[in-house]
Amino acid sequence: xxxxxADNYIADSNAIYFVRSEKVFFYxxxxxxxxxTNTDNIDAHRIAxxxxxxxxxxxxxxxxxxxxxxxxxxxxxVTTQDITMPLDSGINVYEMILTSENDVWxxxxxxxxxxxxxxxxxxxxxxxxxxxxxxxxxxxxxxxxFYFVGRSSINTTEHNVYKFxxxxxxxxxxxxxxxxxxxxxxxxxxxxxxxxxxxxxxxx
Numbered sequence: 001x002x003x004x005x006a007d008n009y010i011a012d013s014n015a016i017y018f019v020r021s022e023k024v025f026f027y028x029x030x031x032x033x034x035x036x037t038n039t040d041n042i043d044a045h046r047i048a049x050x051x052x053x054x055x056x057x058x059x060x061x062x063x064x065x066x067x068x069x070x071x072x073x074x075x076x077x078v079t080t081q082d083i084t085m086p087l088d089s090g091i092n093v094y095e096m097i098l099t100s101e102n103d104v105w106x107x108x109x110x111x112x113x114x115x116x117x118x119x120x121x122x123x124x125x126x127x128x129x130x131x132x133x134x135x136x137x138x139x140x141x142x143x144x145x146f147y148f149v150g151r152s153s154i155n156t157t158e159h160n161v162y163k164f165x166x167x168x169x170x171x172x173x174x175x176x177x178x179x180x181x182x183x184x185x186x187x188x189x190x191x192x193x194x195x196x197x198x199x200x201x202x203x204x
Contacts, residue, residue: 006044011052017035023038041062042059045093046093046094046095048096048097049075054074054101056098056116057072058073058085058096060092070086070114071093072106084121088112088123092108095134097137097144099138103115103118104116105144107136107146109132111126111127112124112126128150133149134148135147135191135196140193145162145172147189148162157176158174159188159198
């Protein structure tokens with residue numbers, strides 16, 4: 001079977017969660033325990049948390065056949081809780097961030113952003129239908145931001161940054177770079193101290 005490392009959440013030095021081969025594991029520096037495994041084509045891809053007993057993970061539900069739906073679960077340290085997601089065209093959960101204990105933001109590749117407030121999930125549709133390499137981050141003004149890549153042509157990459165403001169997502173930055181699929185060789189951005197750092201297009 002595939003051995004793909006997809007994501008991890010480190011609660012502390014003795015509580016490490018990671019997603020590997022579409023399964024979720026908990027490692028306490030002594031033992032590695034499986035807390036979720038793929039069943040009926042329901043795959044795990046992303047994980048985040050606020051402490052070792054408050055962890056969320058999600059991915060793609062492909063149990064219906066050719067159509068995939070996003071899904072989300074919460075781990076409380078003992079059991080998992082299913083969280084109802086909208087049955088829309090989001091397809092998958094490819095990015096996740098917690099802004100507080102039960103405030104979860106998720107994103108797909110298809111212009112969808114989801115927000116779980118501890119009780120319900122709200123779906124937001126961006127004015128872009130392609131949101132590849134999605135990345136949430138909190139900037140230095142403690143604002144929730146969202147970066148993603150779109151493509152306007154075979155040799156042009158569109159970089160976008162959106163901000164969550166007054167209960168909606170608004171575009172605050174867009175530019176184009178001329179390249180040949182450079183971002184498929186790794187993540188195009190990193191976040192350091194609230195700042196978004198983008199890779200240089202040119203490479204040797």
